[in-house]
Amino acid sequence: MATLHPTLVDWEPPSGPPERIEVSGEQLYGRVCVRCGSHLDGLMDCGYVYTATSSGDRLPWPVKACPHHAGQEAAA
Ligand SMILES: [Zn+2]
Numbered sequence: 001m002a003t004l005h006p007t008l009v010d011w012e013p014p015s016g017p018p019e020r021i022e023v024s025g026e027q028l029y030g031r032v033c034v035r036c037g038s039h040l041d042g043l044m045d046c047g048y049v050y051t052a053t054s055s056g057d058r059l060p061w062p063v064k065a066c067p068h069h070a071g072q073e074a075a076a
Contacts, residue, residue, distance in 0.1 A: 009049040011063070023049060028061050035069035044070040 007028065012018045026032045027049075032039050034046055046065035050058040064070075 007051060009051050009061075010058075011047065011049045013047040014045075021049070023063075027063065030062055030064040032064070033066040033069055034063040035065055038066050040066040040068075042067050046070050 006022050006024050008020060008022050009028070010018055011021045011023075011034065021034070023034060024032075024037065027034050027037060028051070030043070033043060034049065043064035043066060046063055046069070048060045049063050050060055052058060
């Protein structure tokens with residue numbers, strides 16, 4: 001298992017257009033918010049990010065977001 005450095009990924013949130021973002025290993029594993037990296041309680045499922053393998057396949061990773069970033073549409 002390779003060490004995970006900040007990685008450029010394609011993020012497909014549950015709503016809204018895909019975004020290209022950079023994530024840490026902890027964000028990739030869903031341990032912290034995919035947007036801000038916080039460890040707040042109540043992390044919620046927030047779509048998938050996709051990494052590219054050396055052979056060109058896309059690997060999906062389920063990611064989480066804190067309440068502030070999971071509800072982007074509802075946020076004022
Ligand atoms: Zn957040």
